[in-house]
Amino acid sequence: MFGLKRAATSTLPQAPAQGSGLEIKGLNCYYGNFHAVDDVNMVIKPRTVTAFIGPSGCGKSTVLRTINRMHETVPGARSTGEIVMDGVNLFGPSVDPVDVRRHIGMVFQRPNPFPTMSIRENVLSGLTLNKKKVSKQEADDIVEWALKGANLWDGVSNKLDKPGTDLSGGQQQRLCIARAIAVHPQILLMDEPCSALDPISTLAIEKLIEELKHDYTIVIVTHNMQQAQRVSDYTAFFNTEGVGKPGHLVEMAPTAELFGNPQRPETQKYISGQFG
């Protein structure tokens, strides 16, 4: 449906994902009557890492969750505008939100492996939930490929049937990344993926992001400006005029430019720690 290059019927990791770009046009997001995000326009290039930064409440997570149509799962929440991927408006009437989530995976702030599932079952859970039937051999291949892709295989290959929750926090987050890539998304959304992790696990995830961007387009929300500078190619700075006011995109630029030569005074104030 989105013009994927791999065979539509195959669940096997024969071809790497291609990492689609996104164009966000006139995006407004609401929670009931509350206007949370105002008129966001941006282009996210394929196979790049884009960091969303900004003070609390400026709408970073809301925009992120709108991209894979998770925002609308909150009762009363809705959005207007367009998000275009591979020429398709993801808000279009014929687009199935479940299909969108298959192409645009998400990794959350707290590692959240399914507690009743083994490591192996966690990796395969996207396929199981989508009722994809695969042979044992195909499933083995997917598990190994996804865990290798998430840099976790060496640590867990001899205990795939142990619960995912037995792993350390950093390993659990890598398991969640393996689970996300096992269904071959085009885009990976990461909502503060390191905020619950220690510094060593954080560096491991950052290194992984660097590797994953060769195959996937990555959008990461982070409160950590050093992290944004370490991992991202582009940075989008969001702000809000205050509680109860909608968040908006102030500026987006290549990361070195945004931090080195911001165009807007409020960006300069934020990155120099004067607020937020």
Ligand SMILES: Nc1ncnc2c1ncn2[C@@H]1O[C@H](COP(=O)(O)OP(=O)(O)OP(=O)(O)O)[C@@H](O)[C@H]1O
């Ligand atoms: N489920 C919800 N119901 C109602 N309002 C919400 C909900 N989630 C977020 N909001 C509001 O929407 C606005 C944007 O929130 P959002 O979480 O997107 O901001 P953020 O920039 O990601 O913040 P943070 O950095 O603190 O995570 C805020 O005013 C927030 O209070």
